[in-house]
Amino acid sequence: MSKPDEEKNSGSSGAATVSVQETNTEVKKVLPTFPDGGTRAWLVVLGVAALNFATFGMTVSWGAFQSYYEQTLLHDYSSSTISWIGSLQFALIFMPGVFTGRILDMGYHKLPLGLASAFYVLCTFLTAECKEYYQFLLCQGFGMGLACGFIFPPTLGIVSQWFHKRRATAFGITASGTSLGGIVFPILIRFLLPSLGFKWTVRVLAFIVAFALLLGFLATKTRIPPRPIKKWFNADVIADQGLLFYSAGSFFAFLGMYAILTFLAVSAVVKGIDRSSAFYFVSIMNGASIVGRLSAGVLGDIFGPLNLLIPFTFIAGIVSYAWPYAHNYGGFVGISIVYGMAFGAYVGLLPSPAASLGPIETVGERVGFQLSFMSIAILIGSPIAGAIRARPLGFRGTGIYAGSCIMLAVVCLVLTRRVAKKTWFRGKI
Template sequence: MDEKKDPSPSVAGDNDEPAALEKGKVDREVEDGPDSTEREFDPASAAEDAKITFPDGGVRAWFVVAGALHMTFATFGFTNAWGVFQAYYETDLLSTSNPSSIAWIGSLQYCLIFLPAVIMGRLFDTGTFIVPYTISALTYTVSVILIAQCKEYYQFVLCQGVLLGLSAGVMFGPTLAIVSHWFHKKRAMAYGVVACGSSIGGTIFPIMVRKLIPIIGFQWTIRACALIVLYCVTFGWCTLRPRLEPKNVAGGLFNFAAFRRPAFSLYVLGCFLVMSGLYTPLTYLDVAGARIGLGEFSSYLVAIANAFSLVGRLVPGFYADKVGPVNILIPFSAISGILIFAWPYCVSKASLIVFSALMGIATGAFVSLFSPGVAQLGETHDIGRRMGMLTTCLAAAALIGPPISGAILSKTESFLSVASFAGTVVLAGTVVMLGARFALLKRWWGKM
């Protein structure tokens, strides 16, 4: 539990202190619910949260958003291009390995981008950011360069899976928390703009890789990607800075008491289930297109999905600030699950294009909205740690989801079985998030 303080010094001379404290108490009671046994209302924390002001705009704030967008372009954008690597490795560099084994490389990327967030979230809350960012920016660029030298399966696992994923995770972990220091009323919109970086990167990198490999070869194609990555992480280093004073809150890396709140626990579980199935189509779209005879065009399906995810990442953010991010997140997650069930029946070029576009929009909405969803489930000074706990759970989901789908595909040779697994877990996660919403609001409708 946070260290108790006398509330008077922190808001001295403010005649509105009783109202601010009472409002904070009401908010905490709604948030914790009647069964909360830890982290009871702290007057100092409530007063501090009530007194925090946010620019919600201005040149400096939007430069932070631009830096975060560059960061997601370089990290998640490159990772979202995995589908084109999966297809290329299956037919060329790793043709002796089965699809499930190759999918583990991509899953390690997704997992390790999320995994360091719990450590980086804690370090960020206590004021440590620029040193680990600088080190990881260098190692991330080196890891991309090293992919060009890989020839054996274990080399790809170590470079493109482990080193790349961990380095990206150290940079990405604090990024969303930094944005939350600069935006409050427009936070969902800012997160939506930041998330556009991964859409743009996920569109450009697959096309770039597919087009350049026949012209300059695999090695120089990867080196060209590394040059773009170097620019992006440098821009992020120049612009990303926290604004609020660090606060060394008690409790270590995990605030386990947060999981005693039914709303937070259900929300994390729901996001975990959705993530377990969400990236299966992006991983195997290229393979699915090749199986029905689309040839080289199949690689564009991943780019189409990532391009349309730009709509899903940006547009819902404008409405989420008005009606609540979770209220937008839930229907888009349900749409994702339904689309995944329809995927095996898309057996023509036109139908797969439509599926890729719709799936991209729904996936983009989830990626842009799960962060502002968790941001409101606690105090501002603890946001890095809560974000870290959620993303650590998502790391496990990202690790197991695509390989399970790959194993199902290898066993059954049927995308119907793969879609049944992925669609089921996504819809199950949607139902659990509905439960989280009810646990917080105690009713079926309201802003969340």
């Protein structure tokens, strides 16, 4: 080979080396970094836990409201009709997820959070003044639910911006705020109603909610700066097969999961347990869910969140089948504890797989799509369960319905794992 050719090849090789080095440098710059700890990151966790306490925590306390309304203010309405208030509130927490997720992906958080928080507090105070069914449906169902829908879903994306290796643990801690709300609010309702009456009881709840929302507003912060979004809906993101299977699993799970949350206290009263004692079952369930959320979060980082979701969801299905056969106080306590732990683990790990199925830049859209899709199930799940309860099988029929829906969710979760890892059993995911 001639010398010019050698120099030419040498120059090409050098250029190629420089090109590879430059490419690697660019890739390193593009790859996101996660604090996975530190004061600022843990303050975000604290703030999100406070927001969960005020929004989702109030929502999972619906069973206490359902039991009270059936016995007093709305006793002329059927159980299924009253449950539409809670179902609407549940559903609207998740329904705006696609929209609010994209707002978060654009880097905006404080303004939507502040406006939604003010509206939520206002609707809570207005609920205290309600007397007619349509008023409860508008204020507690639509108003509070929609406000929560602009507060809760973005918090899942915010946590994902700060944590990666310890994401499941962070989600478990923030989700414990929901459980704490589910403990505190029913107990407050139980103790305050006899002495203060309905109006001042709800007003006290509103003041507590306002304080928690203020704490969440001050403590939370996004890491992605504001940036333009070319289109609101990215078909490539939401058409991912793994995300679709996972979203379907969430849909079937929430068709059945809120049956026990909604009707546990009611079923206990029907079985002859004192109403004041039945109120505590919701709090016991949410107390047990704290254990489920925290333990599942830590174990999820070790074994993979989806790997943990599958067995915990299966347990929730089994307990749903067994729930109607509880006939005494001990039986209902047992159902409350076991189901609370399984439900807590499920909700605590719920956003982790969706957040991990793509890049951080579109985490809001992925999680938002999942939440919006499953919100349809939340809207119709409890009314369907209430309608089945009115049939000859009663709560046994409701348990069969709820348990079967949750078992379908288990199948979808297994299929999600198969698509994502190309294997049925091995690998962390």
